[in-house]
Every structure is written in structure tokens, then in C-alpha cells.
Amino acid sequence: MAATVFIDGEVGTTGLQIRERLAKREDLTLISLPEAKRKDAAARKDAFARADVAILCLPDDAAREAVALCDGLDTRLIDASTAHRTADGWTYGFPELKPGQADAIAKADRVSNPGCYSTCAIALLAPLVDADLMATDTACAIFGISGYTGGGKAMVAEFEGDTPPGPFIYATGQTHKHLPEIIARTGLTMTPIFTPSVGQYAQGMVVQIPLYSAALKGRPDRAAIHAALAAHYKASRFVTVRPLDQVEPRENPQKLNGTNRLELAVLGDDATGRLVVSAILDNLGKGASGAAVQNLNLMLGLDEGAGL
Template sequence: MKPKIYIDGREGTTGLQIYERLGGRDDLELLLIDEDKRKDTEERRRFLNAADIVFLCLPDAAARDAVSLIENETTRVIDASTAHRTEPDWDYGFAELSKAHRAAIAASKRVANPGCHASGFISSVYPLVAREVVPADFAFTCSSLTGYSGGGKKMIAEYEDENRDPRHASERIYGLNLQHKHLPEMEYVCGLTQPPVFVPVVGDFYKGMATTVMLPSVDARRVQEALEAHYEGQRLVTVAPFGGDEPVIYANALAGKDSLRLIVCGHARQAIVTALFDNLGKGASGAAVQNMNIMLGLDEATGLTV
């Protein structure tokens, strides 16, 4: 019998991207709610409880409400919202962080899908803290450049409006209160004692992301060796040769891919690590589908573009 899959919030950017990755697969049964009933609580309850795996592509409060509607012990949940990423009863859905993370996802009933900016930061920092290249109380700084699809339908419409603000042609720095919603998971998942100073930036391109962590007084070669050892054998997270695949980094270079590539640059006294990926791929929907594949015991890259 094929696993039954339901996407709650399929009309949003993340939900649509998940649907695109699953729509052509013949090893799954997609449960599709009638359009005029997608906000009907009782109809949603029926679909949520009929599914083997549910994707929640909803605002935080709505995601919590959706979980409360699940009344059986069999429905498994992958939540793409921020709501449960620091909850100890939920497993964090980044399988490449450790064997323990992968095993937890495979057995989990409740998986919190990582945030896009957080994926870039955590993929770089978690191995360095775990391998004691940098201490947990290190004063991390990070800048993350994303395509405008990361802002969802509202920002997409804003950037694609023919009468848009002409300033959108340049990069826009935001989150200036230094309290971005991904900071708690960055700190929590990496086991840090203080949040990083984090600056997000949106650019005039649809999708793609380059998240750069700055590491003063750290040997870049040691960083390279630690990341290569940590991600050895992984298919969806890889490490570029020292200094990168070319002497520059384009934030949209992996647009359309569901993989992530780490690039280490620097010298004996300073290092930077850039996580290069698609904010809608390994930063959102691709990661969610990867987690589903692991939970179902399938090849993790099934339906994904590496």
C-alpha cells in the first residue's frame, strides 16, 4: 500500500514546491483537499488523520493548531514553520548533522523542518562546535543573502510588480533589530551559549542563498578539514575544495537544486564559510521531502535534484 501524504497549506510557496517534487511520483498517494474546504477545520481534521505523513506549510499558530487536530498515533508530521524547531519533543530535520539526527528522523513522529537561513548557519557551525574547532561561546557573526522567494507570496508579488520600488534592484538589508526568527534554532541546535550577530539580506533574484559565517582568529585550513571529515560520504551536503570552485561565489548558483555546498576561504588567522544552496530547496521544500524519504525508509534523494 502506498504511503498517504497530505500537504496542509499547499497553496503557499513551500507547499507548492513540495507538491511539485511529489506530484510526479508513483510511489506515494497524495491526498488533495477540495479548494473550497481547505480552511474547513473538520475537513482538514479528516485529511490530517487519514495521512501517513503530513507536511505543515502554515504560519506558526496555524501549525500548532493543525497538530492539535491529529487524534491518532500513526500520522507523522513534518512542520515547515518555525513553531517547533526548538521543541525538545520534536526532532530537528537536518540528517547530515550526525548519525543521531538521521536515526531520530527515521523513527520520528514529529520532525521540525529547518529554516532557510538557519540551514546555512547550522550546516557550517554545528560541525565546528561539535569537533571543537571553535567553542560554544564563540562570538559568531553571519550574513545571509537570499532570493526574494524566501519572503513568500507577498514579497514575490512585491518584487515582480512592474511598478515596484526601484530600490529593489539593489540588495535590501533587513532584520535590523537583530532578532530574526531563525536565531533561536541557530543557537539551540548548535548548542551555543549566545546567539550570533545575524544580518539577512534579500536580493533581486528569485531563488538561491549564500549564508556566510565569519570566523576571526581561526585557521581556515583547520575549518576545511573539519567540514570535509564531518560531511564525508554525504550526497546532499558537500564541501568544495579550499577556496571554492571558482574565485567568486554567486548566491543563485544552486538555484533549482536540493543540495547544499560549503565553501571555506581564508588563511591561518581568519576564515569564512559560505553555505550555498537554494532557499526553496535544501532551505525548505527539498529538505522536507528528504526528511519524508528518510522517514519512509526510501533513498533520501528520491524526487530531488542534487
């Protein structure tokens, strides 16, 4: 019997992408509400009650309200908002985070989908901390650029309107909503400086973290850092580490668009000890909707790559 799935917020940027990935699958049945009922609490609660898994594609406060609507129901939840990424009782939905994480997601009733920037940053930093190459109090900075779809429907409308704003840097006050989960999932005790930006293109993301070899434990070179990342992700289906000898003169944030892949690379100059770890993904794929589908597959005991 096909599992039932309800996407609460299916007309938003993330919800539409999830629905597109699930609509043609024969192993799932989608529950959908008519437009007039999408904000009706009783109709939504009935949809939650009929679903095996519900995916919340909502603003933070609305996601918390949706969770409250599910009190007393057997419905399992995936929350794509920021609301529960560091909350007790929620399993972090990055299967590649550490050994056993995918199994934890498979058994969980409450899964928090990671953010796009945080997926990249955590994927780069957590293995270095775990491999004892990076002290938890290491000072670092995270730089990145994302397509404008990462800002949701309002930003999409802004960029696709008559007077698009053009590329810009934001979150200059160092209070970006992804920082708490980056700290929580990497083990760092010093909050990184984070400088995100939005590009004049729809989707795709590159995140880079510069590191001085001299500031790391044992002064590792590029090969040592690459070995740590490669070992961590050796069994991963969706995360790859680019070979050290594969030189790309330009890092293209759009190269993985339409996929659920995350590509990591170790760049820089060993002679001067100035290194850069880099991550590329589709902010609507592995950075949001693709990740949600991957988590859904795990929770339902299906092929992890189904629909991806």
C-alpha cells in the same frame, strides 16, 4: 502499497514546491482538498486521518492549530514552519546535523523542518563546535542574502509587482526567527549577530560567517577548518565541502537552484588569519521544500534522494 501524504498549505510557496517534487512519484499518493475546503477544520482533520504523513506549510499559529487537529491520530507530521523547531517532542529535520540524526528522523512522529538561513549557519558552525575548534561562547556574525521567494507569497507578489522594492537588509533589531534554532542546534551560548538580506532575484542563498583564526581554539588555519567540515560531511549525500584549491572569485547564491544540495566552502587569508566559512543552497530546495521531501523519504523508509 503507496504511502499517503497530505500537504496542508499546498498552495503556498513551500507547499507548491513540495507538491511539484511529489506529484509524479508512483510510490506516494497525494491527498488534496478542493479550494473551498482548505480552511475547513473538519475536512482538514479527515485528510490528516487518511494520511500516513502530513506536511504543514503554514504560518506558525496555523501550524500549531494543525498539530492540535491531529491529536489522537496516528498521522506523522513534518512542520515546515518555525513553530516547533526548538519544541520538546520534535526531531530536528536536518539529517546531516550529527551521526544518528537521519535515523532519529526516520523513527520520529514529529519532525520540524529547518529554516533556510539556519540550515546554512548550523551546517557551518555545529561541526566547528563539535571538533573543538570553536568555543561555545565565541562571538560571531552571520551575513546572508536570499532570493525573495524566501519571504513567501506576500514578498513574491511585492517583488513581482509593478514597483518592486529592490534589495534590502532586514531584521535589524536582531530578533530574527531563525536565531533560536541556530543557538539550539550549534551549542553556542552567545547569540550571533545576524544580518540577512533579500536580493532582486527569485531564489538561491549564500550565507557567510567571518572568523578570526586568533579567536578560535588552537588558532586553526583554513586547512584545519576545512578538514573538520569535510570529516563531518564525508558520508553525506547532499552536503559537500568545496576543495580548498577550488577558487571561485564570486560566490553565486543561485548556483544550486533546482537541487537539494548544500555546498560549503572555507575562504579567506591564512597570512592574516581572517577566514570566512560560506554556504550556498536553494532556499526553496535544501532550504525548505527539498529538505521536507528528504525528511519524508527517511520517515517512510524510502530512498533518501527519491524525487530530489
